[in-house]
Amino acid sequence: MNLIPPTGSHLMSLPQYFRLMDTMARMSLQADASRYFFGYVWWLLEPLLFVGVFYVVFDLILDSRRADFLVFLMCGKLTFIWFSKSVNQASNSIVSNRGLIARINITKSLFPMAVIQEGLYRQMAVFALLVGFLLTSGYSASWAWLYLVPVILVNYLMIIACAFAGACLVCIVRDFGMFISLGMTFLLFTSGVFWDVRELGDPHKTEMVLALNPLAFMLDAYRQILMHATAPDWTHLLQIAAGAIVVLAIMVILMRRFSQYLALRALS
Amino acid sequence: MLAMDNVTLSYHSQRKSFDHGSHHVLDGVSLKVYEGETLGIIGRNGVGKSTLLGLMAGILAPTSGTVYQRPGKTASLLTLGLGFRPDLSGRNNAMLAAMLQGSTQKQALGYLEEIKEFSDLGDSFEEPVKTYSSGMRARLGFTTALKTHVDILLIDEVLSVGDAQFREKAAAAMSSRIRGDQTVVFVSHSENQISKICSRAVCLHKGRILAEGDPDEVLSAYGEVVA
Numbered sequence: 001m002n003l004i005p006p007t008g009s010h011l012m013s014l015p016q017y018f019r020l021m022d023t024m025a026r027m028s029l030q031a032d033a034s035r036y037f038f039g040y041v042w043w044l045l046e047p048l049l050f051v052g053v054f055y056v057v058f059d060l061i062l063d064s065r066r067a068d069f070l071v072f073l074m075c076g077k078l079t080f081i082w083f084s085k086s087v088n089q090a091s092n093s094i095v096s097n098r099g100l101i102a103r104i105n106i107t108k109s110l111f112p113m114a115v116i117q118e119g120l121y122r123q124m125a126v127f128a129l130l131v132g133f134l135l136t137s138g139y140s141a142s143w144a145w146l147y148l149v150p151v152i153l154v155n156y157l158m159i160i161a162c163a164f165a166g167a168c169l170v171c172i173v174r175d176f177g178m179f180i181s182l183g184m185t186f187l188l189f190t191s192g193v194f195w196d197v198r199e200l201g202d203p204h205k206t207e208m209v210l211a212l213n214p215l216a217f218m219l220d221a222y223r224q225i226l227m228h229a230t231a232p233d234w235t236h237l238l239q240i241a242a243g244a245i246v247v248l249a250i251m252v253i254l255m256r257r258f259s260q261y262l263a264l265r266a267l268s
Numbered sequence: 269m270l271a272m273d274n275v276t277l278s279y280h281s282q283r284k285s286f287d288h289g290s291h292h293v294l295d296g297v298s299l300k301v302y303e304g305e306t307l308g309i310i311g312r313n314g315v316g317k318s319t320l321l322g323l324m325a326g327i328l329a330p331t332s333g334t335v336y337q338r339p340g341k342t343a344s345l346l347t348l349g350l351g352f353r354p355d356l357s358g359r360n361n362a363m364l365a366a367m368l369q370g371s372t373q374k375q376a377l378g379y380l381e382e383i384k385e386f387s388d389l390g391d392s393f394e395e396p397v398k399t400y401s402s403g404m405r406a407r408l409g410f411t412t413a414l415k416t417h418v419d420i421l422l423i424d425e426v427l428s429v430g431d432a433q434f435r436e437k438a439a440a441a442m443s444s445r446i447r448g449d450q451t452v453v454f455v456s457h458s459e460n461q462i463s464k465i466c467s468r469a470v471c472l473h474k475g476r477i478l479a480e481g482d483p484d485e486v487l488s489a490y491g492e493v494v495a
Binding site for chain 2: 099
């Protein structure tokens, strides 16, 4: 009898992996939409309500003193929500799928990836809304908007890297879920969602924020492209992409190597 | 098909409570599962039967010892109350289960009507699983595992639920799979089921194998333990 020790996780081909990920994401979106009266409208309604709340507080009450505050806020908030919601939900995805994990030996990265894919579908609709809003607010479409493609790609890599790390940490020690939620609130205040990182007054401080907080750089890059038709700092963008790829590669190796340990932690 | 060599597994619940069933220990277990056989596992509550199935499915890794499996073979664990996403419909859960077990999307779609019919779920098949009774969940779980292909079917106590009519139908379908070339490992408290269905049995006691071999001989060893 030709028997070998198991490899750590059930091996599946890449096309099979991506098909499963996509199927899980679509099913989840469908189930989510059927739960609410407004269904798929919530894809746009929820982020718009968030923007509305921030607009009332920071413009109408606190007076932002920016004529373009609504566009500025939308560029920052709508992209921040993509990151924070995806990472938050994906962090709990291994634990919340323990029913499936208890049944079959499966690559654990599938669960955060399905959540991220779900977020990507929603975000595509949000990006379309953002572009539509810009066009109706007096901004003209520019070739520079094509710079969005690499920026979105790097943002996507950042989300996957953080989500994989978060999903493993929460699976091993549930308390990390609390730290991740708190971390998102910290990022909300420190990434320039409702304030301009370029108007801090001290150029050194601006540089420091952009260097230390990749999300602040990303939100600024979206604004530079969409509002000022300016290319992002490619070196900085590449550094963030490289960092995300390194974290991602490490997490993929760890998730494969310790697949059964993660299952044990999810189930116990 | 599968072999375990001196396997030990020990872990502790964070909640420090036996109620959550997370404290199981296996100690130096060695056994083989042969292709096409139906192996019954019997033992009292908490002796490590479900953990043993988890190790066979490759879901858990042993603390020490080795679980050998034939490359490329799939094993699926059918157990009560697990394996479903409550927010998804029965149809989507069945589809997902089939794809997770290695079916293509097309193959999985092909299984769905058969699963709907056999499980007797009717229109509930389109409803979220969170609205199902435990019997309905068991019917869906059993039928999904039965109708989709897995090389080793690991069944944990699942044949004892559902109404009498479904139990009869499930047992008949199970017998027909067993008569074919399906490899089955079957955990049960029911001595009658083990004796009727299994070609070989193992009795677990305190994480170790107490008896192994002919089901009737193993059941008499089990009888002495519970007496």
